[in-house]
Amino acid sequence: MDSTRPRARWKSMIIGNGFVRKDGRKGIRNRVVVANLVKCSSHIAHEIAKDAGDDVHEISFNGCYPNEHANRMMRQLCTHPNVGGVIIVSLGCESFPRDSLYAAVKSSGRPVEMIVVQESGGTASSVAKGRAALSAMLEEIRQTPRAPMHLDELVVGTVCGGSDATSGVTANPAVGLFFDRFIAEGGTGVFEETGELIGCEETMRQRSVTPALGEAVVESVHKAARYYTIMGHGSFAPGNAEGGLTTQEEKSMGAYAKSGSCAISGIIKPGQIPAGKGLYLLDVVPDGEPRFGFPNLNDVTEILEMAACGCHLMLYTTGRGSVAGSAIIPTIKVCANPLTYRNLSNDMDVDAGRVLEGRGTLQEVGNEIFERVVAVAGGKPSKPEALGHREFDLPYKYFDVDEDTCANQCACS
Known part of the structure; x- marks a missing residue:
């Protein structure tokens, strides 16, 4: 086999209609991610995400002390081409740089909301706020433009x-x-x-x-x-x-x-x-x-x-x-x-x-x-x-x- 960079010999086949992101990439799914930033707020994130359907997924970093690898991973996952929107859940005192994660998602053109439990009145009010934001976000990403992929x-x-x-x-x-x-x-x-x-x-x-x-x-x-x-x-x-x-x-x-x-x-x-x-x-x-x-x-x-x-x-x-x-x-x-x-x-x-x-x-x-x-x-x-x-x-x-x-x-x- 030729060791040079492989190239298609004909126009690549269409495999479906992708979800077009504002950063130019296309996704094959259109998920909303509920991103929890520390184990201490995991119950609230779970309550926000549960019963919301197959297009809503909870992800989390459980640790509290800082780790750049975890920060990088969460940024990349929250701006993945298969992700259309993000709800960030923060307890409020963990070391994770939540503002930079929010900014990264925002700059990618995806809708993003952040719930800071210590600033939102505790469990019940944070869950209610998160569910309302999630419902609105699901409706918003249904309007994501499609194009042949x-x-x-x-x-x-x-x-x-x-x-x-x-x-x-x-x-x-x-x-x-x-x-x-x-x-x-x-x-x-x-x-x-x-x-x-x-x-x-x-x-x-x-x-x-x-x-x-x-x-x-x-x-x-x-x-x-x-x-x-x-x-x-x-x-x-x-x-x-x-x-x-x-x-x-x-x-x-x-x-x-x-x-x-x-x-x-x-x-x-x-x-x-x-x-x-x-x-x-x-x-x-x-x-x-x-x-x-x-x-x-x-x-x-x-x-x-x-x-x-x-x-x-x-x-x-x-x-x-x-x-x-x-x-x-x-x-x-x-x-x-x-x-x-x-x-x-x-x-x-x-x-x-x-x-x-x-x-x-x-x-x-x-x-x-x-x-x-x-x-x-x-x-x-x-x-x-x-x-x-x-x-x-x-x-x-x-x-x-x-x-x-x-x-x-x-x-x-």
């Missing part, structure tokens, strides 16, 4: 969770085949889990579009290895072993398969938006010495980091079975194990495990994933979305990130 405007991310011995031979390589086709047609893809790519760094170096990018990719994996060595454990859970995986290297090879074979165009960190089209590696392991424990406490964290990088939707591969979804972006479940699929069929979108039973080929599954992505981007709910999954977890982390979200290492210039 093309495939090459779509950003798709991928992670794996609950991996087993089938993940690396069915679901993950099928997603890789999807990305090869998607990137060739002008799309933008993001894969991650540098802690689960240990041993694959030299192969990724060879796929990088420039030598400098190759060095950065290798260093990101070495950083992950150093981090896990200091912590005394890696990204290999007992459930992985119970599912038949034997080593970290075996798990890494399976995780790597999700990236396909096309050129790697750049490397980004959580909250950075890809600066151009192509395939990007998301480095989720914090910079510096370990400060806050394990890099990703659960798979939900990985999903929201993809959302904060501007992904419109997620491909989530699983062998053991995962039911988690997203509060911001639709999550498409690609099930690697045929036994798991039969047990959890109501939660799974794609049966990749049929390859093991001779009921299909990897290419057929890759094509099905492509068709499912187009359908979900066009408005069809994914299984977790239809079931109402809205898990959210934003931990403390540290990254050395340029505040210009396009200042990532890539071959854009």
Whole structure:
């Protein structure tokens, strides 16, 4: 495959009518986010958001002492292309810079309201004020203009969770085949889990579009290895072993398969938006010495980091079975194990495990994933979305990130 930046060879297909944001981006959903800024006001935020319908989602940062990573993530999530409006809920004395979050949302052209509980008369009055603002906002965003959205405007991310011995031979390589086709047609893809790519760094170096990018990719994996060595454990859970995986290297090879074979165009960190089209590696392991424990406490964290990088939707591969979804972006479940699929069929979108039973080929599954992505981007709910999954977890982390979200290492210039 040509290692130059991939370009569509024909006019990109229309996948539906996107929601046009004033910052120029298009979304595939039109959500209102209730953004809670500290655990102490979570009950009030929940009361505002509950019973408001599928287009209202509560997100939150539970901590009180400051963390720039959390600030960056909340700014990016509240101005995500799938988000049409934001209700900010603040207790009033937490360290989160609520005024800057409000200003960021306001400057993006989205409607935004802020409830400060200590200034709003307490629980009952804050809930009443929030519900009234939410009702008005839902009515306002119904007027969001629509315009045709093309495939090459779509950003798709991928992670794996609950991996087993089938993940690396069915679901993950099928997603890789999807990305090869998607990137060739002008799309933008993001894969991650540098802690689960240990041993694959030299192969990724060879796929990088420039030598400098190759060095950065290798260093990101070495950083992950150093981090896990200091912590005394890696990204290999007992459930992985119970599912038949034997080593970290075996798990890494399976995780790597999700990236396909096309050129790697750049490397980004959580909250950075890809600066151009192509395939990007998301480095989720914090910079510096370990400060806050394990890099990703659960798979939900990985999903929201993809959302904060501007992904419109997620491909989530699983062998053991995962039911988690997203509060911001639709999550498409690609099930690697045929036994798991039969047990959890109501939660799974794609049966990749049929390859093991001779009921299909990897290419057929890759094509099905492509068709499912187009359908979900066009408005069809994914299984977790239809079931109402809205898990959210934003931990403390540290990254050395340029505040210009396009200042990532890539071959854009």
